Structures are given as C-alpha cells and as structure tokens.
Amino acid sequence: MTNDETAHDPAKAPGREVPLASSAESQAPPGREDESPEVPRSPTVIESWPGWPGMRVSLGVLALVAGGAALTAGKTLLMPIVLAILLTLLLTPAVSFTDRLRLPRWLGSLIVVAVVLAALLAAVTQLSAPAQRWLNPMSPEWRKLEVRIREARKPLEQIQGAQERMADMAEGSSDGKARPKPREIVVERSDIFKTIGETKTLLAGVLSTIVLLYFLLASGDMFLRKLIRVLPRLTDKKTAVGIARTIQIEIGRYFLTIAAINLGLGVVTAGVMALLGMPSAVFWGALVAGLNFIPYAGPGVSLLLLTAGAFVSMDNWAAILAVPLSFFALVLIEGQLIQPMLVGRRLQLNVVVTFLAVLLWGWLWGLGGIVVAIPILVVLKICADHIAALSTFGEFISRD
Numbered sequence: 001m002t003n004d005e006t007a008h009d010p011a012k013a014p015g016r017e018v019p020l021a022s023s024a025e026s027q028a029p030p031g032r033e034d035e036s037p038e039v040p041r042s043p044t045v046i047e048s049w050p051g052w053p054g055m056r057v058s059l060g061v062l063a064l065v066a067g068g069a070a071l072t073a074g075k076t077l078l079m080p081i082v083l084a085i086l087l088t089l090l091l092t093p094a095v096s097f098t099d100r101l102r103l104p105r106w107l108g109s110l111i112v113v114a115v116v117l118a119a120l121l122a123a124v125t126q127l128s129a130p131a132q133r134w135l136n137p138m139s140p141e142w143r144k145l146e147v148r149i150r151e152a153r154k155p156l157e158q159i160q161g162a163q164e165r166m167a168d169m170a171e172g173s174s175d176g177k178a179r180p181k182p183r184e185i186v187v188e189r190s191d192i193f194k195t196i197g198e199t200k201t202l203l204a205g206v207l208s209t210i211v212l213l214y215f216l217l218a219s220g221d222m223f224l225r226k227l228i229r230v231l232p233r234l235t236d237k238k239t240a241v242g243i244a245r246t247i248q249i250e251i252g253r254y255f256l257t258i259a260a261i262n263l264g265l266g267v268v269t270a271g272v273m274a275l276l277g278m279p280s281a282v283f284w285g286a287l288v289a290g291l292n293f294i295p296y297a298g299p300g301v302s303l304l305l306l307t308a309g310a311f312v313s314m315d316n317w318a319a320i321l322a323v324p325l326s327f328f329a330l331v332l333i334e335g336q337l338i339q340p341m342l343v344g345r346r347l348q349l350n351v352v353v354t355f356l357a358v359l360l361w362g363w364l365w366g367l368g369g370i371v372v373a374i375p376i377l378v379v380l381k382i383c384a385d386h387i388a389a390l391s392t393f394g395e396f397i398s399r400d
Contacts, residue, residue, distance in 0.1 A: 071364050079368050080205050084212035086375050090255040091116065092248065095217050109217035113210065123286065130283035134309060144312045243386045250382050255375065257342050262292040265334050272326050273306075279313055288327070292334075294367075295358055295374050299331045349377055353397045 071078065091112055098108025133139050228237045270285025278284060284306060291298035303324055310323035357377045361369030377397065384394025 068364065075365050075368075076201060076205065079365060079372075080208040080212060082372050082376070083209045083368075084216060086255070086372065087209070087213050088216040089248065089251045090259070091213075091217060093252055093256065095220075105220055106218045109214055112217065113214050117210070127283050127286055130280040131287075134280065134283065134305070246386060247379075247382050251379060254343065254378055258293075258339075261334065261339055261342065262289045264338075265289060265292055265330065268330060269327060272330065273323070276310075276322055276326065277314070277319065278306075278309060278323060284309070294370050296355065297358075297370060299335075303327055303331075349374075349381060350397050350399055353377070 094112045095105070095108050098111060099105065101108075103111070136142065228240060231237050231240055266285040266287075266289025268285075269288045270281045273284045274281035287305065288302045291302045294301075306327050307320075307324045310320045314320040314323070354374065354377065358370055358373045361373035361376070363369070365372070380390075381394060381397055384390035384397070
C-alpha cells in the first residue's frame with residue numbers, strides 16, 4: 001500500500017483508531033444519514049396503579065382469614081403458651097420477692113409454682129363435695145329443681161294439653177276419636193373413646209402450661225437480655241428496656257388487681273349467702289370468684305346458678321328473690337364502682353371492642369378463648385400506649 005492510499009484511507013493509517021459504524025448505521029438507507037438511530041426505551045416503574053388499593057384490601061382479608069384458621073388449628077398448641085405467659089406476668093412479683101430473700105431463681109420459681117398448685121389442689125379438694133351436690137345433674141338438688149319447675153309449669157301444660165286435644169278432635173276420624181301420635185324413641189350412645197381422648201388432651205394441656213410456666217419464671221429476663229444484644233444502637237437498647245419494664249409492671253399490677261377484686265367479690269358473696277340462709281355459702285363464693293374471670297358470661301352464669309340454688313333451697317318467694325337481687329347489687333357495685341376506681345381509666349377498654357374480642361376468641365378457642373380475651377386485649381393496649389407505631393390501634397381500643 002502506498003502512502004497516497006494511506007492518506008486517503010484514515011482507517012488504515014498507523015496509530016489511529018476509527019470507531020466502526022454500528023450495524024444500524026451501516027444498514028441505514030441512503031438519504032437518512034442525518035437521522036440518529038432509534039434507541040429502545042428502558043422499562044419504567046409504574047408509580048401508581050388503580051388496582052393497588054383493592055389488592056391491599058384483598059391481601060388484608062386473606063391474611064385475617066389465614067390467621068384465624070391458624071389460630072383455630074393451633075388451639076391445642078397455642079392455648080398452653082398463652083396461659084403460661086399470662087400466669088408468668090401474674091406471678092413474676094412473687095418470684096421477685098423470693099429474689100430479695102437471696103434464693104436462687106430456679107428455687108424461687110419452683111416454690112411459687114408449688115404453692116399455687118397446692119392452693120388450687122386444696123380448693124378443689126374442699127369444694128369437690130359441694131360441687132358434686134350443686135353442679136351434678138344427677139344429684140338430689142337437681143331432681144328437686146326439676147320437680148319445682150314441673151310444678152310451676154303445670155298450668156301452662158294444662159292449657160297446652162287442652163289445645164292439643166282440640167286440634168286432635170278437629171283432625172280426628174269420623175267417629176270423633178283422636179288419633180294417637182307416634183312416639184319417637186331416641187337412643188343416645190356415649191363414645192367412651194372420644195371422652196378418653198378429650199381427657200388426655202386436657203391433661204396434656206395442663207401439664208404443658210405448668211412446665212412452661214416454671215421455665216418462664218425461672219428464665220427471668222433472659223429474652224429481654226437477648227433482645228438488648230440484638231439491637232444495634234444504645235438508644236434502642238434503653239428504649240427496649242424501658243418499654244419491657246413498664247409493660248411487665250403494669251400488666252402484673254393489672255392482673256393482681258383483677259384477681260384481688262374477684263377474690264373480694266367471692267368473699268363478700270359467701271358472707272351474703274350465709275346471711276340469707278343459702279347452704280354451701282363458701283362454695284358459692286368460690287364459684288362466683290372463679291366465674292368472674294370470664295367477662296360478661298361469668299356473672300350471668302353465677303346469677304343463674306344462684307337463682308336455681310335459691311329456688312331449690314328456699315321455701316318462700318321473698319327468700320328466693322333475695323338471693324339473685326343481692327348478688328346483682330354486688331356485681332353492679334363491683335363493675336361500676338370498685339373496678340374503675342382500682343384499675344384506673346388508663347387501662348379501661350372500649351366496651352364494643354371488648355365485647356367483639358370476647359366473641360372472637362370464644363369462637364376461635366371456646367371457653368379458654370373467652371378467659372384469655374380480655375388479658376390479651378389489655379396487653380395490646382399497654383403495648384400500643386408505649387409504642388408509637390401502634391398509637392392508632394391504642395386509640396381505637398381505648399375507652400375515651
């Protein structure tokens with residue numbers, strides 16, 4: 001190649017690099033050299049989508065349904081855990097008292113659990129005979145109640161029988177004789193294997209609750225210490241410690257207050273029943289104290305049982321009516337005066353939300369769910385009062 005050819009061809013000149021034309025430029029049709037090739041547009045992110053709010057609502061509904069199904073399916077597993085946690089919050093002050101006596105944590109927890117179990121066992125032993133007398137449908141008292149109810153229903157049964165005879169005569173044969181009604185015989189079979197299975201499940205749940213309660217009491221602040229280690233900043237560590245201590249103190253104080261109120265109501269009820277001449281007054285007081293832990297339904301069941309007991313034991317209507325009226329007055333004073341004064345307005349809950357929570361947990365977990373519904377709601381209320389992210393939820397479930 002000569003020097004003239006190199007001068008006319010820059011691409012072949014030594015030491016010079018000329019960018020090669022792209023395939024799009026090389027294949028561009030003649031007459032459009034001045035136009036730049038079309039560059040493909042990169043995909044853009046859609047900032048707002050009209051269907052997104054609806055999808056969020058749908059996902060929320062699906063999450064609620066899935067959560068309810070999980071709670072229902074895990075009732076046997078979750079119920080002992082929830083009860084153990086609530087009992088731990090209730091018994092932590094007692095274990096702290098044993099710490100002041102220089103006892104090891106494991107020994108103090110063991111003593112507290114043993115004392116509670118011994119007290120419950122003694123109460124069950126002392127109240128088993130009255131409970132068998134008043135709560136067993138096959139007892140003589142229940143038979144007396146059936147006789148009294150049958151006597152009270154006699155006038156209504158006579159009127160109903162006369163109406164049925166008139167209807168039979170109207171629909172009878174031509175000779176005026178009433179047609180006999182066919183009788184149905186229902187035979188009930190008790191499945192002993194189902195009863196044994198339910199008993200084993202109950203015993204397993206009670207044993208699991210006791211063992212987990214002891215471990216939680218003996219562990220002390222182990223989970224709080226682990227949480228502090230995980231948090232990176234010193235400010236977060238201090239905040240976590242303050243929130244945990246406040247929640248533990250307030251929840252323990254709340255449960256102790258409720259337990260003291262229910263115990264006092266039981267003692268006063270036993271005294272009033274003894275003055276009115278009700279038999280087994282101590283049993284009725286213990287029954288009222290235990291049922292009062294069940295919101296709404298507990299006082300109603302106590303009132304119904306006391307009325308039935310008075311209907312069987314008393315002879316005149318004045319004495320019979322004195323029993324339910326006295327108990328209703330005690331419940332009214334306890335619910336409207338004593339509990340708001342001792343518990344305080346800060347932890348009082350919205351009545352509608354409370355009732356809905358009782359219905360929800362009762363539907364999910366039965367009687368056990370009704371028992372733990374209010375404590376769980378109180379725990380959520382206290383957490384919402386101390387965590388800024390849950391302030392909206394706390395305002396929604398608060399009374400004021």
